[in-house]
Amino acid sequence: MPTSSFDLIVLGAGSGGVRAARMASQAGRKVAVVEESRLGGTCVMRGCVPKKLLVFGSRFADDLADAQGYGWDIDNARFDWARLVAAKNAELNRLETIYGRILRDSGVTVVEGRGRLLDPHTVEVGNRRLTAPHLLIATGGHPSLPRLPGIEHAVTSNEALDLMQLPERMVVVGGGYIAVEFAGIFSTLGVAVTLVLRGDGVLRGFDQDLRAALAEEMARRGVAIRAETQVRSIERTGKGYSLRLSEDEVMETDLVLYATGRRPNTAGLGLEEAGVVLDGQGAVVVDAYSRTSVDHIWAVGDVTDRMNLTPVAIHEAMAFVRTAFQGQPTAMDYANVPSAVFSQPPLATVGLTEADAHEKFGAVDVYLSRFKPMRNILAGREERTLMKLVVDPESDRVLGVHMLGPDAPEIIQGFAVALKCGATKAQFDATVGIHPTAAEELVTMRDKRP
Incomplete structure (x- = not known):
C-alpha cells in the first residue's frame, strides 16, 4: 500500500479544515486534506450558504406583496421551486470548484475519500496511507434523529435543501435556528407549516424578548x-404522514422535517483507538488551544461541539496554525461572538442576554424599542422590529445588543466591533445616527426599561 508523508493531515475540508490547511501550507508546511464528500463542508454545501439562497428566494414573496403599496402592479408573478433549487445547486458546484482551486493554488494536496486513523500518526484513505507528525480533526457534524417509531419517514435539513417539489402541509420538529429558518422559508413560499417543539418557545438560549417577538412574528406569518409538545410516532398514510403527538393527538401532514440537533462526525474515524478522548455526545475533547488528549492531534469546528458557528471554526483554525506552526500559542476568544438567525424576520445578537447579564453582574440597565420599520408603513405590513441594549450600570459598558427585524445580521455585525472594544452606553449616545434608518435606533435609545 503506497504511503505519503506530510507535515499536517487535515480530516475534513469544511470551513475550518480548509482555512487551517491553507494557512499551514502558506507557513511552509506540506499539507494534505482528506474529504469524503464535497469541498466546502457543511456550511457551504449543506448548511449556511444553500439555506441563505433559499431564504433570499422566499423573501421575494414579501417584496412582491409589498410592492403594491409603493405603486407597483406586478401581474402574473409565478414561483418555480425547481428553478430555485437548480440555481442553488449550480452555485454550489461553482463554489466547490473555487474551493478546489484555492487549495491547489495554496499547495495543499486534496485526497478524496474517507480517512481513518490507523495509529496516532497514520491515516488510511482507501488503498493509500498518509503519515504526518500533526493531525487536525475538522470533520464537522451531521443532523441527528431521535429514536421513535416511524422516524425513517422524516427528512433532515440535508434533504430539505433538495426537495423536488413543495408540499402543501409540513411539520417542522425543533425550536432551534435550523427549525425556525426552514419554517420561515417554506411558510413564506405558501406551505402550511406547523412548528412542533418540546420546550416553551423557539430559540432557547437567546434573549427572552427576542424569542417572544420572533414567535409573535412567525405566528403573524x-x-x-406547538410548544411543549412531543412527537410519539410517525406513520405513513395514503395521503402523507400521520403524527401521534403527546396527549394522543393526531396531526396529518405531507412532509416531516426534523431539526432537533446535530452530532459530531467522529464515528468510525479511529480516534478513540488512537487515544483521542471523546465526550458522551461523541465530540472531541480539546483544551483552550484545540489540542486533544493526544499531544500532536488537534480538532476545530463543530466536531468539538464548543461554539458551532462557521466563523468560529475559521478563527479556531487560524489559532491552531499560529499555535502549532508559528510559535504563537493562541487561544480562541469566545467572548462577544455575534450570531444571526435567518428567520423571517431575521434576528441577530452579540454579547450577553438580559438573563445572563443579571446572573453575571446583578442589576443591569435595559433599553428596549419596538417599532414598525419605515418600509412596512406604505406596504401595510404589521411586522415590527425589536432592538435591545443590556448595560452594566456600574461601568456603563454595553453588555449585549439584540435585534429582530430587517437587516438585523448586517447591523449587528458592526455593533459587534463596538462590544469587542468595550464601548459604553455614553459612547453609543454620543454617536450620531444615520437618518432615516432602523440602525439609528441603537444610538438614540435614552429611556431605561423599569
Missing part, C-alpha cells in the same frame, strides 16, 4: 407553533 401563519406558522402554527
Whole structure:
C-alpha cells in the first residue's frame, strides 16, 4: 500500500479544515486534506450558504406583496421551486470548484475519500496511507434523529435543501435556528407549516424578548407553533404522514422535517483507538488551544461541539496554525461572538442576554424599542422590529445588543466591533445616527426599561 508523508493531515475540508490547511501550507508546511464528500463542508454545501439562497428566494414573496403599496402592479408573478433549487445547486458546484482551486493554488494536496486513523500518526484513505507528525480533526457534524417509531419517514435539513417539489402541509420538529429558518422559508413560499417543539418557545438560549417577538412574528406569518409538545410516532398514510403527538393527538401532514440537533462526525474515524478522548455526545475533547488528549492531534469546528458557528471554526483554525506552526500559542476568544438567525424576520445578537447579564453582574440597565420599520408603513405590513441594549450600570459598558427585524445580521455585525472594544452606553449616545434608518435606533435609545 503506497504511503505519503506530510507535515499536517487535515480530516475534513469544511470551513475550518480548509482555512487551517491553507494557512499551514502558506507557513511552509506540506499539507494534505482528506474529504469524503464535497469541498466546502457543511456550511457551504449543506448548511449556511444553500439555506441563505433559499431564504433570499422566499423573501421575494414579501417584496412582491409589498410592492403594491409603493405603486407597483406586478401581474402574473409565478414561483418555480425547481428553478430555485437548480440555481442553488449550480452555485454550489461553482463554489466547490473555487474551493478546489484555492487549495491547489495554496499547495495543499486534496485526497478524496474517507480517512481513518490507523495509529496516532497514520491515516488510511482507501488503498493509500498518509503519515504526518500533526493531525487536525475538522470533520464537522451531521443532523441527528431521535429514536421513535416511524422516524425513517422524516427528512433532515440535508434533504430539505433538495426537495423536488413543495408540499402543501409540513411539520417542522425543533425550536432551534435550523427549525425556525426552514419554517420561515417554506411558510413564506405558501406551505402550511406547523412548528412542533418540546420546550416553551423557539430559540432557547437567546434573549427572552427576542424569542417572544420572533414567535409573535412567525405566528403573524401563519406558522402554527406547538410548544411543549412531543412527537410519539410517525406513520405513513395514503395521503402523507400521520403524527401521534403527546396527549394522543393526531396531526396529518405531507412532509416531516426534523431539526432537533446535530452530532459530531467522529464515528468510525479511529480516534478513540488512537487515544483521542471523546465526550458522551461523541465530540472531541480539546483544551483552550484545540489540542486533544493526544499531544500532536488537534480538532476545530463543530466536531468539538464548543461554539458551532462557521466563523468560529475559521478563527479556531487560524489559532491552531499560529499555535502549532508559528510559535504563537493562541487561544480562541469566545467572548462577544455575534450570531444571526435567518428567520423571517431575521434576528441577530452579540454579547450577553438580559438573563445572563443579571446572573453575571446583578442589576443591569435595559433599553428596549419596538417599532414598525419605515418600509412596512406604505406596504401595510404589521411586522415590527425589536432592538435591545443590556448595560452594566456600574461601568456603563454595553453588555449585549439584540435585534429582530430587517437587516438585523448586517447591523449587528458592526455593533459587534463596538462590544469587542468595550464601548459604553455614553459612547453609543454620543454617536450620531444615520437618518432615516432602523440602525439609528441603537444610538438614540435614552429611556431605561423599569
